[in-house]
């Protein structure tokens with residue numbers, strides 16, 4: 514029997530902020546760009562559950578979030594701090610797994626099949642993990658437990674916030690049956706629209722559909738969709754090397770003041786970093802640029818994507834808009850570009866093969 518856990522931190526960036534600023538606890542908090550009284554640009558990266566009560570969510574423009582809740586506390590992101598915290602979380606989690614796979618900054622699969630004999634034991638084990646992370650780091654998380662990765666991941670969504678949800682052997686199909694088709698792992702907007710056109714609105718309906726017809730519509734991915742909808746996923750928890758962010762830096766031979774030259778160098782670094790990111794099968798959520806002027810003054814600017822991407826065009830667009838904020842005419846010594854919030858490209862990526 515396989516026993517797999519998916520541990521996902523709750524409202525991670527905002528929870529990290531609550532740890533070092535206890536005075537904001539219990540109040541609505543969003544991490545993202547400064548909303549500048551509704552005139553600010555940029556998006557919310559995440560927010561705590563108090564802010565979610567007002568309808569604020571990841572990917573929403575900060576201006577909109579501001580109007581939904583004017584009392585919300587907006588905090589500019591501190592990626593280094595979140596990555597350091599993530600490292601501590603992952604170090605703890607690794608100790609609880611036979612096989613360990615980090616999938617994003619705040620999420621990991623643990624295969625603990627060799628250590629546990631039943632789901633009852635697994636539940637106690639999950640409580641221990643949660644308590645340990647709370648005691649040592651002051652952070653809440655949710656845990657999904659099941660016999661495969663797909664169901665562990667979907668169970669975790671149900672467990673949120675701060676909970677544990679188990680889907681036992683034999684319960685997978687029933688667990689998924691009445692869920693909206695969009696909830697299924699691997700189903701993005703385009704697939705969802707296509708399925709809905711066919712009258713398939715729930716995961717249960719997809720599970721009962723004809724697999725040959727699915728293959729005709731979605732290619733090989735149709736089989737995967739069919740299996741997922743039936744709660745089937747044989748994939749293993751695989752140890753991966755740790756990649757938290759991918760970036761490039763460049764120091765000008767002579768301090769450079771021409772914004773056109775500076776911009777084109779930024780874009781060059783962007784293309785190189787995206788190439789590496791793609792070759793490693795990642796998608797990014799955040800884009801950061803750094804500028805160090807001749808007098809060693811340094812500025813960092815960041816933006817966040819509504820959803821993970823590995824698009825060169827999207828990356829270039831973000832970088833161009835961030836570069837707009839650079840002081841014109843001031844001599845620049847060194848620049849850097851960094852893509853963070855990396856996640857492994859999932860089914861969505863494969864889908865692009867069928868819908869371009």
Ligand code: TTP
Pocket residue numbers: 521522523524525526527557558559560571572618619620673674798799817818819820821854
């Ligand atoms: P998630 O785990 O998707 O979200 P979360 O931890 O904030 O909230 P939940 O309780 O629902 O799990 O993402 C982890 C972190 O990644 C999140 O804290 C901030 C960052 N992130 C972005 O920067 N942009 C985004 O669009 C999303 C979804 C997340």
Ligand code: MG
Pocket residue numbers: 521522523524525619
């Ligand atoms: Mg999370």
